[in-house]
Structures are given as C-alpha cells and as structure tokens.
Amino acid sequence: VTVEMKSSKVAIVRMNRPPVNALSKDLMHGLRRTICDLEDNDVKGIVLTSSSKVFCAGLDLAELLNPTQEFVSSFWKELQGLWITLYSSRLVTVAAVNGAAPAAGCMLALSCDYRMMSSKNVIGMNETKFGLFPPPWFVELMADTVGRRKAEMLLLQGTLLSTEDALACGMIDQIVE
Numbered sequence: 001v002t003v004e005m006k007s008s009k010v011a012i013v014r015m016n017r018p019p020v021n022a023l024s025k026d027l028m029h030g031l032r033r034t035i036c037d038l039e040d041n042d043v044k045g046i047v048l049t050s051s052s053k054v055f056c057a058g059l060d061l062a063e064l065l066n067p068t069q070e071f072v073s074s075f076w077k078e079l080q081g082l083w084i085t086l087y088s089s090r091l092v093t094v095a096a097v098n099g100a101a102p103a104a105g106c107m108l109a110l111s112c113d114y115r116m117m118s119s120k121n122v123i124g125m126n127e128t129k130f131g132l133f134p135p136p137w138f139v140e141l142m143a144d145t146v147g148r149r150k151a152e153m154l155l156l157q158g159t160l161l162s163t164e165d166a167l168a169c170g171m172i173d174q175i176v177e
C-alpha cells in the first residue's frame with residue numbers, strides 16, 4: 001500500500017500488489033493499518049485506488065487454495081476488520097475505481113462514501129459464478145447501494161456491470177475519464 005499526500009488533509013491510498021491487487025491477508029492488514037494511521041494523523045479524507053490497471057481482483061484465491069483452518073480463520077478476521085475499518089471510518093472515503101472491481105474489490109468500493117469509475121471497466125459481486133456466495137455484509141452493502149431487489153438479481157446471477165450500467169443503477173456515482 002502506498003500513500004501520497006495531496007494536501008495536509010487528503011491522502012491518495014494506492015493498492016500496490018501486482019498484477020491484480022488480489023486481497024491477500026497481508027494486503028488487507030496493510031490497508032487497514034494505513035487507514036487507521038491516517039485517521040490518527042488528522043487527515044480528513046482518502047481516495048482509495050490502484051497503482052495498476054486492475055482496481056482489485058477480490059480475495060486472493062491462491063491463498064485460499066487448500067488453507068489450514070487456522071489460516072482461513074485469520075484471513076476471515078482480516079477481511080472483516082478491513083471492512084469494518086473502511087466502512088465506519090471517520091474519514092471521507094472516495095473509491096477511484098480505475099480498473100476491474102469484482103467480488104471483494106466491489107466490496108471495497110461499496111464501503112466508501114463515494115465511487116468514481118473509469119469507463120470500459122467492470123464492477124460487481126460475481127461469487128455465485130464460481131460456486132461461492134458473498135458473505136451477508138457484502139449482500140447488505142449491495143442492497144443499501146442499489147436497492148434490495150436489484151441486489152438480489154445481481155448477486156444471484158453473479159453479474160459484473162459495465163461502468164455505464166453501474167452508474168445507471170447507482171452502484172457508482174460518477175464516470176471519470
């Protein structure tokens with residue numbers, strides 16, 4: 001995770017785990033620590049974005065291949081901790097979605113106060129496409145953002161929306177070129 005101060009009050013927080021910012025346990029820990037440190041330093045707002053062409057590919061599936069029970073438990077704790085920290089942050093949080101944002105990548109964006117997204121990208125929770133279902137708090141985030149029925153349809157079908165369709169249903173707030 002890298003931090004660039006745009007002024008004394010606004011920080012650009014970039015996920016920097018090539019090639020796709022898959023959320024490993026370490027990346028989730030680093031993100032949470034970064035947000036907490038900025039909160040402790042009188043910063044007012046952050047822009048969460050990526051240093052590569054993918055915003056965030058969601059959870060690191062490689063780390064979740066044949067894990068021990070202990071690892072899954074600590075991974076899950078880190079995921080929940082990151083979500084609670086970002087969602088409930090006192091900072092003004094803006095997601096600048098500058099690449100694909102599937103699954104937990106979408107969760108990160110939906111946990112922010114405002115979402116802008118570049119065109120020709122995709123965002124959504126596609127877990128059902130590979131036999132998983134998003135955790136309940138992912139579901140609530142989506143329902144709070146786009147409405148319950150729309151969320152049900154998107155989540156059941158594991159739909160990834162284009163930037164334009166995401167704007168049309170309120171999943172994002174603005175398209176930025």
Ligand SMILES: CC/C=C\CCC/C=C/C(=O)SCCNC(=O)CCNC(=O)[C@H](O)C(C)(C)COP(=O)(O)OP(=O)(O)OC[C@H]1O[C@@H](n2cnc3c(N)ncnc32)[C@H](O)[C@@H]1OP(=O)(O)O
Nearest residue numbers: 019020022054057058059060061062100102103104132134
């Ligand atoms: C304990 C938890 C239990 C349940 C949780 C349920 C909730 C789950 C939430 C999730 O987030 S699951 C993850 C869902 N993510 C995806 O479906 C995204 C999959 N990836 C893609 O669609 C694409 O990779 C892309 C993000 C659109 C980027 O495409 P691009 O063409 O730019 O890159 P490429 O596909 O060639 O990938 C490069 C490289 O990265 C590896 N990769 C991609 N995604 C992941 C990932 N999520 N985890 C780990 N690794 C990933 C991919 O395999 C390539 O690796 P390689 O170069 O070694 O082949």
